Amino acid sequence: MEKTALAILLIGVALLSYSPVTEYFLEEKTACSCDSIEDMIAWAEGKRKCVYKDSLGIPTIGIGFNLKRGDARKLITNVGANFDKVLAGSQCLTDSQISKLFKNDQKWAESGAKDCIGSESLLGKCIYRVVVDMTFNMGQNSLCSWKNFKSQLRSGNHAAAAKNMASTKWCGQVGRRCTRNTNIVKSC
Numbered sequence: 001m002e003k004t005a006l007a008i009l010l011i012g013v014a015l016l017s018y019s020p021v022t023e024y025f026l027e028e029k030t031a032c033s034c035d036s037i038e039d040m041i042a043w044a045e046g047k048r049k050c051v052y053k054d055s056l057g058i059p060t061i062g063i064g065f066n067l068k069r070g071d072a073r074k075l076i077t078n079v080g081a082n083f084d085k086v087l088a089g090s091q092c093l094t095d096s097q098i099s100k101l102f103k104n105d106q107k108w109a110e111s112g113a114k115d116c117i118g119s120e121s122l123l124g125k126c127i128y129r130v131v132v133d134m135t136f137n138m139g140q141n142s143l144c145s146w147k148n149f150k151s152q153l154r155s156g157n158h159a160a161a162a163k164n165m166a167s168t169k170w171c172g173q174v175g176r177r178c179t180r181n182t183n184i185v186k187s188c
Contacts, residue, residue: 037109061092061093062097064136113131127184130184146168158185
């Protein structure tokens, strides 16, 4: 029995020493273009059931839901939670409530992405999802202000669009989100 256990242990050590195996287990798993929009955005924003302060100190919950926005009380109440308790940190949200809150924001981001850059049928699934993610993160007005980005994506010049993305202040601010999105755009 001891020899079997020792053999298994040695095989395990050998496998973990083998570079491709080690890289697989240590590699940061990232959302890809085949993920749902919710999964893609949640990967970047995080998904938290209880209130927390975002990088700017704004009380946030769920998938990047800003509790200081004008309609926050109404939307939190609409999913069956007590806004004051949620804001105070004494009530958390369920997965179902988080998903309902997100669906509202997803509609907003999809609408902004379509108005600014184009629809999924025009851009293709992976580019469209990147644009929705970017709209969710920075808003329609900011995204629309990017010089040449719309024409680069619409003309299929994905390499130039990815280079454009990587050269922005936004890219420096969001780090891995930018890396993921530029890699998706380059690969489409």
